[in-house]
Amino acid sequence: MAATGEPILEVRDLVKHFPLTQGILLRKQIGAIKAVDGVSFDLRRGETLGIVGESGCGKSTLAKLLMALERPTSGSVKIKGLEIADARGGELKRARRNIQMVMQDPYTSLNPRMTVGDIVGEPYEIHQEVAPKGDRRRKVQDLLEVVGLNPDHINRYPHQFSGGQRQRIGIARGLALQPEIIVCDEPVSALDVSIQAQVINLLERLQKEFGLAYIFIAHDLSVVRHISDRVGVMYLGKVVELGRDTEIYDRPAHPYTQALLSAVPVPDPEGRERRERIILQGDPPSPANPPSGCRFRTRCWKAQDICAQQEPLLQIRPGTAHASACHFAETHDVVHA
Numbered sequence: 001m002a003a004t005g006e007p008i009l010e011v012r013d014l015v016k017h018f019p020l021t022q023g024i025l026l027r028k029q030i031g032a033i034k035a036v037d038g039v040s041f042d043l044r045r046g047e048t049l050g051i052v053g054e055s056g057c058g059k060s061t062l063a064k065l066l067m068a069l070e071r072p073t074s075g076s077v078k079i080k081g082l083e084i085a086d087a088r089g090g091e092l093k094r095a096r097r098n099i100q101m102v103m104q105d106p107y108t109s110l111n112p113r114m115t116v117g118d119i120v121g122e123p124y125e126i127h128q129e130v131a132p133k134g135d136r137r138r139k140v141q142d143l144l145e146v147v148g149l150n151p152d153h154i155n156r157y158p159h160q161f162s163g164g165q166r167q168r169i170g171i172a173r174g175l176a177l178q179p180e181i182i183v184c185d186e187p188v189s190a191l192d193v194s195i196q197a198q199v200i201n202l203l204e205r206l207q208k209e210f211g212l213a214y215i216f217i218a219h220d221l222s223v224v225r226h227i228s229d230r231v232g233v234m235y236l237g238k239v240v241e242l243g244r245d246t247e248i249y250d251r252p253a254h255p256y257t258q259a260l261l262s263a264v265p266v267p268d269p270e271g272r273e274r275r276e277r278i279i280l281q282g283d284p285p286s287p288a289n290p291p292s293g294c295r296f297r298t299r300c301w302k303a304q305d306i307c308a309q310q311e312p313l314l315q316i317r318p319g320t321a322h323a324s325a326c327h328f329a330e331t332h333d334v335v336h337a
């Protein structure tokens, strides 16, 4: 969907360091886990920004910072111009209403002792102004219908639904307060591949219907490809490349993105792999002790001395909105099958 107008979400230099402590009594701080370490981007109304990166690179921490579920160490998150860290009372409540989350695992994120009606309607307990008590049942039934569930199943329990249906329940709950932004943290990773496309199609339909903006988090570039207008690639707490979907997939500039893409080889009609395969060596280093300079250098085949000495900035390629953080960035045309 085409994104328009002012950014609805503005993130600047966002940092979250978790203290690493030692000792039970004194809990002396001996370091920090740099889970999110200077992330900036905008999200526009109706837009989908995919966020991709390996396990532990800080995606869920970023999601929690956006939702104001974690306090940032430093940096700024503005929702429609309002700095959420400074907001209080009614202002904070309204800002929170406007950004909702769909969780990764529909098996563990829904309370097994609550009925579907209570789960989907729970946000109304805090935000009574959105749905007075007498209206709630009807509102919840409408929501169930919107996400493709039978509204007559309002009194059933989560275990009576399949994985895909449970994720629809999570989505209905996310829609209850009519937010403008939904943060989807790996919403399909726990589902069978055959169900994933259905849930993604539902999210796309809802986006058009309600003009929603999405942050769509995944491990894998192939999952976000279809749904994203822009994609941000994260590595050890930083965004290393950010651009429109076509720029990222057809002309990846950062070696890490190139490696992620080449890990998904696309066969041509003769069944040959068209992409040069780049196999990443080893695991990412610990976010408690990231490499000096460029964090990717320890796994990068292009690394030179400068990469250990100087941190590359996220720089925009002239004439585009495509940014990457590499001393040796070059765009790299990918031949698709």
Ligand SMILES: Nc1ncnc2c1ncn2[C@@H]1O[C@H](COP(=O)(O)OP(=O)(O)OP(=O)(O)O)[C@@H](O)[C@H]1O
Residues within 6 Å of the ligand: 018, 033, 034, 035, 053, 054, 055, 056, 057, 058, 059, 060, 061, 062, 219, 287
């Ligand atoms: N509450 C916390 N206290 C201490 N460390 C944390 C906390 N939450 C996350 N971390 C650490 O921060 C880093 C980033 O974690 P995060 O969950 O954000 O990664 P992720 O990209 O979502 O990973 P995954 O793909 O596995 O979900 C990890 O090293 C993790 O162990």
Ligand SMILES: [Mg+2]
Residues within 6 Å of the ligand: 059, 060, 061
């Ligand atoms: Mg996560």
